Amino acid sequence: MRTQIIYNALPDPAVTAAWENYLSSHLRGNIFQSSGFYRLWYHTPYHAPLAIIAFDDSETVCGIMQGVIIREPGVFMRHLTPRAIAWGGPLANDEAIALELLARYEQILGRRVIYSQLRPVGEQHFPEVFSDCGFKSVPHLNIINDLRGGEEIMLSLIHKERRRNIGRARSKGVTVRLTDNEKEINGAVPLILDLYRRIGLPAPPEQMLTCGKQFLGEALKVFIAEVGGKIAGARMVLCYRDMVYDWYAGSDPELQNKYVNDILPWEVMVWASRNGFHIFDFGGAGRPDEKYGVRDFKMRYGGRLIDRTRFISIHKPLLMFAGEQGLKGYRLLKKGHR
Template sequence: MSGSNINSDTNNNINNNTSNNTSNNINNSNTSSDASNPSINKSNTSSNKSNNTNNNKSFIYEYEEFVKSHPKGHFMQSIKWAKVKSNWINEIITVRDENNRIKGSMSLLIRKVPFLNRTIMYSPRGPVCDIYDVETFKSLIEKAKELAVKYKSYVLKLDPDIEIQDTEFCKIVKQLGFKTKNDSENFESIQPRFVFRLDIKGKTEEEVLKNFSQKTRYNIRLAIKRGVTVRIGSKEDIPEFHKIMYETGVRDKFVIRDTSYFETLLDALGENARLYLAYYNGKLIAGTIAILYGNKCWYLYGASSNEHRNVMPNYLLQWEMIKWAIESGCDIYDFRGVSGNLDESHPLYGLYRFKKGFRGKFTEFIGELDYVFNPITYKLVEKSEIAFRELRRQLFVLKAKIAKEK
C-alpha cells in the first residue's frame, strides 16, 4: 500500500451510538489500530472499558481538524454528526501518510436492515480525501470491506460531495467496482442530489445582498418593515419549533423527525449549529437550523406556520443565516435540496424559485455510489426501499389528517 496505514479509530469514548437493533445478531465490538506501520492491525477493545480517554480526545481533535480543513470536508463526516444518528453504529476509518498524518477518512454509519440479518453501511458525503488519489480511496474501501464482514453489511453506500460533471471521478468509481445511482429527480435519495450553493468567499454583506434578485432583496426588506424579528434559539425552544415543523410536514406532505432528534442535534453539534426563530407580533411563525463546519455553512432544516406567510419570514431567516456564514469567514453557503425538475408546473418549483432568488449556483451531484457486498440482499432491499419510504410518507399524512379531524 505504499506507506498508507489504515486505522479504525472507533472506541467507547469516541462513540456511544450502539444500536439495540443490532446487538443480538451483529458483533459490534469497537476496533483500534496501530498507525506506526503500513499493515492493517486490529485489536478488539469491545470488552475493554479502560480505553485511554486522552488518546481518544487527541484522535477526535486530529480527525475533526482534518475533516474541517479538507476541501471535501462535510459536517456529516464529523464525529459530532454521528452522535446525532444515535440509532446507528459509527466506525471511523483513516488512512495515514508516511508522516503518520491523516490523508483520507470515512465516517461510516451502520444500521440493521429490518427483518434481515444484514446491515447497511453508509458514509454520508464521504469519503474525505483527494478524490483522484486512487490508492487512498481504494485503501478506505478495503477497510470498509473488513467492517462489512464484521457487521454483515450488504452494501457500502456513498453520496460524495462531487458534481456530476466530474468525468474523471466517475471513471475511478466505476473502475473500483461501484454502482452509480443518479436517477433521483426530487428527494428520493438519502441526501438531496440537486442543491443551490452561494459563493461568499471574501465577500461583504453588502456585496452578497446586492447580488440577490430584486424580488429577494425586496422580500427581505419587507419582512423587516412588517416587524418580523429573528432571534437565535436554544434547546428549550425545540418543542415550539417542532410544532411548526410538524405543520410544515403536514402541509408539504413529508415525514418529520420527533422532538428529541432536534434536541440531540443541538446538543451534539454545539456551537456548529444554530436554531433561528422568526416572530411576528410576538408569535413564532418560522424557524430554521443552520450548520457551520469548516469553511462551509448549510441550511439544514426549515419550518413555517400556515399563518402570516405574507410577511416573508423565510427570506429574512435565510439572510440571517447567510450573514452568520459571512461573519464566520465561510466560502460557501449551501441552501441544500431542490428538485431537478425545473418545469414551472412541478409541485416543487416554488422551492426552486425561492432558493434561486439568492443567486447561488444550481449544482447536481454525482448521486449515490453503491459498493455491493451481497447482491441478493441488495436487489431485495433496493426494490422495497422506495416503496417503504412512500408508504411511510402516506401514513404520516393520513395520521395527521385523522388527528386534525378529531
Template sequence: MTNTQTIHTNINSISSEQWDKLLDFGSANFFQTKKAFQFFKSVGLEPFIFAIEQEKQITLLITGIIQKEKGIKAAFTSRAIIYGGPILSKKANEQDILELLKIMISHLKNKGIYIEIRNLNNYSNYKNIFEKAGFEYLPHLNFHLDCKDEQTMRKRMSSSKLRQIKKSIKTGAEIIEAQSIEEIKAYYAILHDLYTTKVKTPLPDLDFFIKMWKDDIAKFLLVHYKEEIIGGIVCPIFQNKTIYEWFVCGKDGQYKDVYPSILATWAAMEYAHTNKIEYFDFMGAGKPNEDYGVREFKSKFGGDLVEHGRFIYISQPLLYKVGKTAVKILKKT
C-alpha cells in the same frame, strides 16, 4: 495496503489530534467531524467510521450513520448514509481509496439496503474509483453561496426575495437565536407539520433537536413575530468555512407581509457574513431531470448551482426497489 498502514474501524483508535489535522483538507465537512460522530451516537443512532493511518497520520476517513425507522419498518428502511463524502488527504491514492471502500462495503452490506454517499464537494476525479468498488453515480444538484461580501450577496439575490425580507422585517418579524427549549419545541412543531404534510420523509424526533441545541451542534436561527416562533433554520457550522442548511421551515402564507421561510434562509446568510463564514451550503437541490419546487425556491438566493451528485451501493436490490416504490406512493398520498 502496505505494512506501514493501519485500518481503523473504531473511533477510539483515532486520536483527536489526528482527526483534527485531517479537517484541514478541502474535502472535509461538518458531518465528518468527531463532534458530529459523537452527537449521532449520543442520540441513539449507529455511527460508523473507516480510516487509514499512514506514518501516524490519518490519510483517508469515511464516517456516517445507519438510519432506519422504528419497529417493524426497520428491516425495510435501514440504510447507511454518509453525509458529505470521504475526507481525502494528499497522500490518499487510488489503491487506498478503493481498498477502504471495499472494507466499508464488507462491514455495512448486511446492515442496510444500500449505502449512499451524499457529496458536498466535487469528487468527479474519483468517480472511476467508486465505480470500481461497485458504487453507481447518481446526478444530484446543490447550491453553494459565497457569503464573504454582503453587498455582492444582495446583488445576486432575486429582487422579489429582497423585497420580501425587507417587508418581513418592517412588519415586525425578527431573527433570533434560540434561547429556550420552549422555542425549540415551537420550531419543531412547524417542522414536523411540514414533513408530515409536504415532505413526507422521516424526521428525527424532538429529543434529537433539543440535544442538538443543548450540545451546541448547530445554530438555531428562529423567526419571531408577535410573541411567537413562526419559522427557523438549523445550521451546523464547519470552522469558518461553511454553514449548512440542515432543516428549515416556516408558517408561510399565514401572515400578511411576513415570509418566515425566506427570512430564515436569509438569517443563515446574514449570520455567515457577520461571523466571517465563507460559504452557505444549501444541502441539496434535487435531481436535475426532475421538477423540484424547493430548487426553484433556493435558486432565488443567488447561489451557484453545482452537481456533485451521490454515490450509491445497493446491497439488497429487491428491498431497494420495494422501498423506492413505497416512497413514491407515500409522497403522492
C-alpha cells in the same frame, strides 16, 4: 497500514483526538466526518454510525471514512428502509488509502443495509474510487451562494419579488435572531418536524435536533424568526471552516402570510457574511431532469446551480424496490392524516 472499525459504539478518547486532529488538518474535511457528528448519531434513535480510521506504520491517522445507517420507526418501515449515507466519502492521504477505506466500508454495510449513498460536500475527494467499489453515479444539483461580496452585492442578486417579501416580513414585525436557549430550541423543533409530516417525508428524529448543540457545540447555529414574541420559524445551519451548510428548517403554516420563509434564509446569509464565512451551501436542488419547487425557491436568492452528483451502491435490489413502494405509501398515509 491498519484500520480500526467503530460501529455504533463510542470511540476511545485517544482515537477521537487523533481523528479530530486529522480532520482539522485536511483541507477537504467536512463537519459530517467529525467525531461530534458520530456521537450525535450514536445518541439518535434509529441511527447507527460507522467510522473506519486508517493508521500508517507510525500509528498516525492517514484516512477516515464515516457514514450512518438510518432506519425509519415501525415494524414495517424498519425492514424496508435501512440505508447508509456518507457525506463527503473517504478522506485520505492518497487514493489507495481512500479505495481501501471505501471497500471496507461497503463490505461491512453489505450485510446491514439495502443501499449505501455518498453525498458530496464541497469538492469531491478521489471520486475515481467510487466506481471501483461498485457505486453508480446519480445526477444531482446543489445551490451555492457566494457571501464574499458583502450584503449589498448579495441583495442585488436576489430576485426582486423575494426582496419585496423580505421587506414585507419586516413590515409585519418579523425579527430573526440566534438562540442557544434550550427552551426556545425545543419550541422550534416541532415546526421542523411538522414540515416533514406535511410534505409526506420521514422526519428526522426529534432527539437529533434537540441534542445537536450538546454534541456539535458552536458548529450548530439555530436561528428563530419571531412575530409578536411567538416563534414563527426556525433554521438550523452547520458552520465549518468557511462554509455554512443549510441543515433543517420549518415554519408555522398559520403565519405564512408573514413571509417567514422568505426572510429566514436571507438573515442567515447576512449573519454568515458578517462573520467571515465565504459560502452558504443551500443544500440539495433535486435531479436535473425533474422539476423541483424547492430548487426554484432557493434560486431566487441569487445562488449558483452546480453539479453535486451523488453515488449509490445497491446491496439488496428487491428490498430497494419494496422500500421505494413503501415510501410512496408512507407519504400518502402521512398526507392523509394532515
